[in-house]
Amino acid sequence: MVRMTPYSPGGVVLGKRPNVQPKWSCLAGAVLCVTALVAGGCKSATAQAQRHIGHEVEGALSPAALREAYRTPAFVVRHGGGDRFTAVQDTDLSADSQVDDTNLLIFAEGSADTIEGFRCTARLLAESPFGFEPNPDRLVIIVLKWSKGISAVVEHLNRAAQDEGAAVLADMLEVHRRRHHLDGHVSLVGFSAGTRVIERAFAKAVSERDAGRHEAFEPVDNIVFVGSSVGLMETPQFEGLRGRFINFVNPRDTHFGDRAAYIAPAGETANPLKLLHQATIERRPRFGASVAGFHSLPVLTAPSQFDAIEALEHSSASPAARKAFKMVNVPVPPTLVPYNLFGTPLVNDDLDDYVNLAPNHYVMVGRGPGGLTNVPDFKQYRGAAEEFVREFVGDAAFRGRLDRFDLKTVTKGADPIGLPTFVPWAILNPGEKEPAPPNTEPPPKPAS
Numbered sequence: 001m002v003r004m005t006p007y008s009p010g011g012v013v014l015g016k017r018p019n020v021q022p023k024w025s026c027l028a029g030a031v032l033c034v035t036a037l038v039a040g041g042c043k044s045a046t047a048q049a050q051r052h053i054g055h056e057v058e059g060a061l062s063p064a065a066l067r068e069a070y071r072t073p074a075f076v077v078r079h080g081g082g083d084r085f086t087a088v089q090d091t092d093l094s095a096d097s098q099v100d101d102t103n104l105l106i107f108a109e110g111s112a113d114t115i116e117g118f119r120c121t122a123r124l125l126a127e128s129p130f131g132f133e134p135n136p137d138r139l140v141i142i143v144l145k146w147s148k149g150i151s152a153v154v155e156h157l158n159r160a161a162q163d164e165g166a167a168v169l170a171d172m173l174e175v176h177r178r179r180h181h182l183d184g185h186v187s188l189v190g191f192s193a194g195t196r197v198i199e200r201a202f203a204k205a206v207s208e209r210d211a212g213r214h215e216a217f218e219p220v221d222n223i224v225f226v227g228s229s230v231g232l233m234e235t236p237q238f239e240g241l242r243g244r245f246i247n248f249v250n251p252r253d254t255h256f257g258d259r260a261a262y263i264a265p266a267g268e269t270a271n272p273l274k275l276l277h278q279a280t281i282e283r284r285p286r287f288g289a290s291v292a293g294f295h296s297l298p299v300l301t302a303p304s305q306f307d308a309i310e311a312l313e314h315s316s317a318s319p320a321a322r323k324a325f326k327m328v329n330v331p332v333p334p335t336l337v338p339y340n341l342f343g344t345p346l347v348n349d350d351l352d353d354y355v356n357l358a359p360n361h362y363v364m365v366g367r368g369p370g371g372l373t374n375v376p377d378f379k380q381y382r383g384a385a386e387e388f389v390r391e392f393v394g395d396a397a398f399r400g401r402l403d404r405f406d407l408k409t410v411t412k413g414a415d416p417i418g419l420p421t422f423v424p425w426a427i428l429n430p431g432e433k434e435p436a437p438p439n440t441e442p443p444p445k446p447a448s
Helices: 026-040 063-070 115-126 152-156 159-180 194-208 211-217 257-263 272-276 303-313 359-365 382-399
Strands: 074-079 085-089 103-108 140-144 185-191 220-226 245-249 327-331
Touching: 063 074, 063 159, 074 115, 085 115, 103 115, 103 159, 103 194, 115 140, 115 359, 115 382, 140 159, 152 257, 159 185, 159 194, 159 211, 185 194, 185 382, 194 211, 194 220, 220 382, 245 382, 257 272, 359 382
Parallel strands: 103 140, 103 185, 185 220, 220 245, 245 327
Antiparallel strands: 074 085, 074 140
16 A cells, blocks of 8 residues: 555646636737736745655555555556557546556646646557557556646746646656666656746756755656747756657747746746736747757757667767767657638748647647647647657657657648638537547456
8 A cells, every 4th residue: 555645736626627728819818817917926936835755655556546646647558459558547447456657657737737638648648659668558647737727827927836846746756766766667748837847846856956856856767848838048957867858849839838938937936017028929939948949959850860869879989979969859740730710721920829829839739728629620630639649749758769750640721622711611620529448447357
């Protein structure tokens, strides 16, 4: 049995409808949130809840013990027949099931994201053809839900919640370390403002020079950022990874988080009045690594470059040379473009930031805002979005590399004739229903 001092990450509710965020432009959402931010303010970034882990965290895991150990909703990967795997939520498993968390993937949610959103992304990661060798079915995917509210803009600026989430991440890693030491694998995927939570967790471990904290981070293999909200002039302190840090660069992803590093700098409280600065309103790629990547990191554009890097890492070259490409930027496939409700691809210009309603931000985790996948405007690029998570994000998270840089799925707008209409084609093409997950539980043993 896993025995720990209980705590709650806050705000995690299962079985309820997702908090669907209004589809405003980034500018409109920012302006409407100024009053709330000024009136209520964001908590001080230095205020953090104290968290304690019990000494006894070893032993076999049941679904209930899994949730008790990591204090979060979890998905367990099960073999679905042949080469197929799927993710089953812990609450859907039989109480006497055995869970193997030797291999762990932690997904740091985006600002004010939902459990439904995590459910979609976890399923796609579980279906990835890649996995931790040699046992791809021995995998648990858990969510780090750090947001305190339902406003994506406000939570982007909530440094206190992000720092508290960083402490929770450290606890999760420490639980896994105590259970498996350096055996098994741990990878992290950060989406949107979740990238800031991961970045802060590692930065805090380094700045505090806490030996215990350093030990907790040692088992981490790979870190993947999608839709990064970290300032591109910053340099994440991920050099000690066993594997590699990969940041997906998407110039079309000019969402509000690109400005968050300017409005709420690391180690400081947010300044809501900066939402009205001209620099915030304009599209400024220097505000986010999702737009142009981290300036201090090289950009890789071909699988052969990963082959060369891996050969270098296994060579007798100097340690500095072997570590030169531990952290890299990788461009998002250019075919992963947004469409408007009329089924027309949006031109890549300075206006798309306020017109695309953030679909190209969420598309990088294989779903729409609020975790919705059956809405009309998402159907237009659902296939490409899901392929990106399975083939690209999964490859980066599990193996720390990419085998290809192009999508097989061709995105196609909803407009079948290419002519303007008064009724959006996306409305005339209703979304698809979610497929029912397969039953992957073994049949009950016959009574003796």
